[in-house]
Amino acid sequence: MTKHTIPDIASFIRENKSFLIVTHANPDGDAIGSSFAMLNFLRENGKEAEALLPEDLPLNYREFVTGDFAASMTKDKINTFGACLCIDVSTAERIALGAVLSRNDISIPLVNIDHHPDNTLFGDVNLVDSGSAAAAAIVFNTACAIKDFKISPKTATLMLLGIVMDTGCFRFDNTSPCALRDAASLIELGASYSRIINAMYFTRPLAYLKFGAEAILDYMNTACDGKFAWISIEDQLLEKYSVKLKDIEGIIDSARSIDSAVVAGIIYRKNDGFKISLRSKNPSVSVGRIARKIKGGGHEMAAGAFIQEKNKKEAERILVELVQEELKTSGIL
Ligand SMILES: [Mn+2]
Numbered sequence: 001m002t003k004h005t006i007p008d009i010a011s012f013i014r015e016n017k018s019f020l021i022v023t024h025a026n027p028d029g030d031a032i033g034s035s036f037a038m039l040n041f042l043r044e045n046g047k048e049a050e051a052l053l054p055e056d057l058p059l060n061y062r063e064f065v066t067g068d069f070a071a072s073m074t075k076d077k078i079n080t081f082g083a084c085l086c087i088d089v090s091t092a093e094r095i096a097l098g099a100v101l102s103r104n105d106i107s108i109p110l111v112n113i114d115h116h117p118d119n120t121l122f123g124d125v126n127l128v129d130s131g132s133a134a135a136a137a138i139v140f141n142t143a144c145a146i147k148d149f150k151i152s153p154k155t156a157t158l159m160l161l162g163i164v165m166d167t168g169c170f171r172f173d174n175t176s177p178c179a180l181r182d183a184a185s186l187i188e189l190g191a192s193y194s195r196i197i198n199a200m201y202f203t204r205p206l207a208y209l210k211f212g213a214e215a216i217l218d219y220m221n222t223a224c225d226g227k228f229a230w231i232s233i234e235d236q237l238l239e240k241y242s243v244k245l246k247d248i249e250g251i252i253d254s255a256r257s258i259d260s261a262v263v264a265g266i267i268y269r270k271n272d273g274f275k276i277s278l279r280s281k282n283p284s285v286s287v288g289r290i291a292r293k294i295k296g297g298g299h300e301m302a303a304g305a306f307i308q309e310k311n312k313k314e315a316e317r318i319l320v321e322l323v324q325e326e327l328k329t330s331g332i333l
Contacts, residue, residue, distance in 0.1 A: 002121075009127045019048070019050075019084070020052060021052070022051070024088055024094045025094055027055065030134045030136055031087070031089075032057065033064075033162025033163075034159070035087045036051065037139050041149070041155045064158060078097075083108055083110075090119045091118075110125070111124070112127065115132040115135050116130065116298060117299060133175065135166075137178070153191060157192050157195065168253075172302070211243045212248070214240075215254070222258070227261060228262070228264075228327070230316075230319075231265075231267075232266075235269060262332055263326070267315065278302070279301065280302075284332070286301075287302065287303045293322060295307075
């Protein structure tokens with residue numbers, strides 16, 4: 001359970017020959033950017049590396065990752081690598097290894113590279129910096145610490161992708177001087193900022209816009225004097241526009257942008273309960289704290305959780321109560 005530093009990881013990478021890269025389930029921009037940046041970086045500098053990602057990528061990310069990963073892997077295969085680099089994952093349970101495998105099936109050294117404040121230091125080696133805006137920024141700084149290794153424009157673009165997406169395109173509170181400096185350095189290294197912005201913010205099927213319009217019109221709710229706004233996503237609405245959940249998580253920004261809202265959320269049915277994403281607009285209101293009460297976790301300003309409850313009205317009641325409690329604790333209500 002020791003914490004390591006960037007120079008430790010830099011020498012670890014230098015000393016090992018082959019790496020397996022894994023990230024979290026439902027990968028977001030930082031998970032995808034940081035893992036594939038690491039994959040490219042290692043390959044371009046003479047290391048053997050493979051990525052395991054047993055999930056479909058959200059549509060807009062596909063052009064950055066050209067099918068270059070394994071969708072499944074056996075335990076034996078995993079353990080043929082020199083080490084496993086696990087990037088942007090807060091707990092061992094969240095590692096995306098497919099349906100059958102778990103952390104305990106990995107017997108090679110596991111390096112945990114992450115920035116979540118609730119990281120459980122589950123690796124054999126742990127590089128965890130919760131002050132970092134994105135895991136991609138940690139990957140970038142680690143890459144810089146390996147002096148004779150090169151960072152190509154392709155790798156730099158993937159690193160920048162992670163930083164752009166985890167800072168909400170430099171709009172969230174984690175947009176630190178450091179994050180902006182890293183982004184500037186990456187653009188100097190040839191990262192294509194315009195390509196990222198066009199793919200992430202200016203490219204979507206018309207059906208997605210219509211989905212968003214109807215979601216705002218008919219599925220937006222508010223509580224706590226308008227301080228909590230959330231969209232309750234119904235399967236029938238997804239079906240109507242042939243939209244996949246993983247492609248529309250940005251819809252939470254519509255709730256977030258409501259002037260009175262301090263906490264924004266989306267809620268949707270998953271298995272035997274409801275999955276919840278939450279955002280806070282005020283640093284004294286921790287949605288991470290709310291999430292940790294209901295089988296979830298994440299950052300203080302952005303978190304995810306799960307309510308095991310079949311009835312939607314009841315799940316929403318539980319959620320509103322928890323948000324209300326947090327708003328009261330922090331003196332907002
Ligand atoms: Mn992240």
